[in-house]
Amino acid sequence: MYYFDWTATSPMSINAIDAYTNAASQYMGNPSSTHPLGVEAKRRLESERSAVASMLGTKPSEIFFTSGGTESDAIVLSSLLNSPSPGEIITTGIEHSAVLEFKRILESAGWKFTALKCPGGYLDPETLSEALNEKVRMVAFMKVNNVTGTVLDTKDLVRTVRDYSRKIGRPIHIHCDAVQALGKIPFHPAEEDFDSAAFSAHKFCGPRGVGILYCRSKAVMSLSRGGGQESGLRPGTENLAGICAMGAALKDSMSVMDVKYKEVLGYRSKIEKASTEAGYTLISPPTDGGLEFSPYIINICVKPVPSEVFLRVMADKGFCLSAGSACSSNSRGKAESVLTAMGIDHSRRMSSIRISMGSGTSETEVELLCNALKEAAKELGIYRS
Numbered sequence: 001m002y003y004f005d006w007t008a009t010s011p012m013s014i015n016a017i018d019a020y021t022n023a024a025s026q027y028m029g030n031p032s033s034t035h036p037l038g039v040e041a042k043r044r045l046e047s048e049r050s051a052v053a054s055m056l057g058t059k060p061s062e063i064f065f066t067s068g069g070t071e072s073d074a075i076v077l078s079s080l081l082n083s084p085s086p087g088e089i090i091t092t093g094i095e096h097s098a099v100l101e102f103k104r105i106l107e108s109a110g111w112k113f114t115a116l117k118c119p120g121g122y123l124d125p126e127t128l129s130e131a132l133n134e135k136v137r138m139v140a141f142m143k144v145n146n147v148t149g150t151v152l153d154t155k156d157l158v159r160t161v162r163d164y165s166r167k168i169g170r171p172i173h174i175h176c177d178a179v180q181a182l183g184k185i186p187f188h189p190a191e192e193d194f195d196s197a198a199f200s201a202h203k204f205c206g207p208r209g210v211g212i213l214y215c216r217s218k219a220v221m222s223l224s225r226g227g228g229q230e231s232g233l234r235p236g237t238e239n240l241a242g243i244c245a246m247g248a249a250l251k252d253s254m255s256v257m258d259v260k261y262k263e264v265l266g267y268r269s270k271i272e273k274a275s276t277e278a279g280y281t282l283i284s285p286p287t288d289g290g291l292e293f294s295p296y297i298i299n300i301c302v303k304p305v306p307s308e309v310f311l312r313v314m315a316d317k318g319f320c321l322s323a324g325s326a327c328s329s330n331s332r333g334k335a336e337s338v339l340t341a342m343g344i345d346h347s348r349r350m351s352s353i354r355i356s357m358g359s360g361t362s363e364t365e366v367e368l369l370c371n372a373l374k375e376a377a378k379e380l381g382i383y384r385s
Contacts, residue, residue, distance in 0.1 A: 002365050005322045006358030007146050007180065007297055013205040013249050013359075020207060020245035027240050032227060045240055048247045055254055057188040058214055064230045065243050068211035069179040070098040072198030073140075075213055075233060076175045077102045079220045080138060086110035087137040090128070092152075093341025094118045094145050096177055098198075100337070119343045121150030121284075122291070125160045132164045138173040143187065144180035147338040147354060148284045149297030151185065158193045173217055179203050183253030184296055185261065189214045196220065201242070205359060206249035210242035253359060260359050265295040267357055267366045274370035275300045278377035283344060283352055296357050303351040305380050310353055313380065317372045322354045 003011075012020075023044070029037030031045045046060070053060040066072045077099065080089060086109060091099055093115040103113040112135065116127055123141060132139075139161050144151050158174055165172045176197040181187045183204035189197040199212040215233065226235025253260075269287050275298075276282065283299040285291040302310045307323040314321050339349045355369070377383040 002319045002368060004355050004357060004361070004365075004369060005320045006361070007203075007354065007356035008322060009202045009208065010205045010358045011360065012202075012207055012245070013252055015252050016206050016245040016249040019248035020241045023244035024241035031238055031240060032229060041240055045238055045243065048240075048243050051247050052212060052250065055250055056182075056190075056212075056214060058190050058216075061231075062190075062214055062216045064213040064215060064233050065238055066211045066213050066230075066234050067209050067239075068202070069096075069177065069198045069200035070211075071234070072200075072211050072213035073098040073175070073177055074102075075222050075224075076173075076196045076198070076215070076220055077106070077138075077140070078223045080106060080111060081109055081223060082221050083137065086112075088112040088114060088133065088135040089138045089140065090114045090116065090131050090136055091140040092116050092118050092123050092142070094121060094147070094150075094338045095140070095142055096146055096179070099140055099142075099177055115341070117341050117343070118150075120291070121145055121148045121342045123152055123157060125153070125156045128157055129160050129164065132161065132172075134168055134170075136172055138175060140175040140177070142177040142180075144178070144185065144294045144297075145338065146180050146297070147352075148299045148342070149180075149294040149356075150285060151181075151292035151294055153292065154192055154194075162193065171219075173219065180294065180297070183250060183257060185294060186257070190216070201246035201249060204249055204253040206246040207242045210239055210246045212246075256359065261295065264357050264361065267361060267363065268295040268298055270366055270370055271298055271355060271373075274373050278374045279382040280373070280377065281348075283339065283342075283348065298355050300353050300355065301348045301351050302353055302377075302380075302382065303347055305382065306350055307353060310351070310376065310380070313376050314372065317376070319369060319372055322356070323352065 027041040027044055029041040031042040049063050050060045053063045106113050141152055143154055161172050161174055173195045176194045178197045179200045182199045195217040196215040201210040202208040222233050224235055229235050229238055280300045280302050283301050285293045311321055336349045
């Protein structure tokens, strides 16, 4: 099978696997234990924290290890429930379900949950400015959209919030879901001036079930309670082997990020050209459109063929593609929600296909995919050339 669903998850790198097995066999102690084996494990844990902080350009005290991006988002958003009085949170309609699913939870607690529309997959700072009001306590937006690959101008968005915050004389927490950004595009949460940001190891060839929460705000208090690990923000015995593997994967991905970006950008151009020649239309922004996007993700419309039918045809040809986010049994429904917020009409949403690549994608695989896309178009009566 040829894998083009890297946005859903990526295979663990050899270095990550080696780091996992070495740490699992070498550190048998609990980092919270005070005996020599526990102290040794704690020392390695803090070494990994410092290494991650260095790669992210943050302080070690601002790095917390979690089970993944979803939990990292959840810690920040659920902390709003600790507030003695509800307020408002502003986010975008193109967020991952890890953020949007908090709408019901927060609204049941009296919070107002505002999800802004993002025409074309982008949030206009003016739209955000108009939505800000004195009841807003938090603004959350993603860096890279997981369905279409659009990249938000987060620096302008942060500047908009900070300007308003100074105007009302009260801080507004800014959170970013940066799961699809880390290790793929230049990204440093402190430089972006975020208060918190979420990351997931399995998106950059690390293990599943491990993630990072960058958090510099002391106001964030987890609803979880336990043994006080991770400064109480994420209690529970740390997955040291997984954390070591994540560190190795992050180091690998960041060391080749610039080279891989250019390589994958070339691949995306080939897929885009083959798709349009075959009669499909682009939902993601084109490479020459002047808009910011991640080359690792491209979304096409195979109208009038439904997404599920097209995926089966491509699977029969040996290709793994997606109709949207894999974080739901109804993945197309999640993708539809994002595309609706982008202003994509119903018929195009029902025929959207996501093709995503990663550091291990090869030129040969891309050429085979391009040929298969054209073959499928002919078989399904879409081909126009």
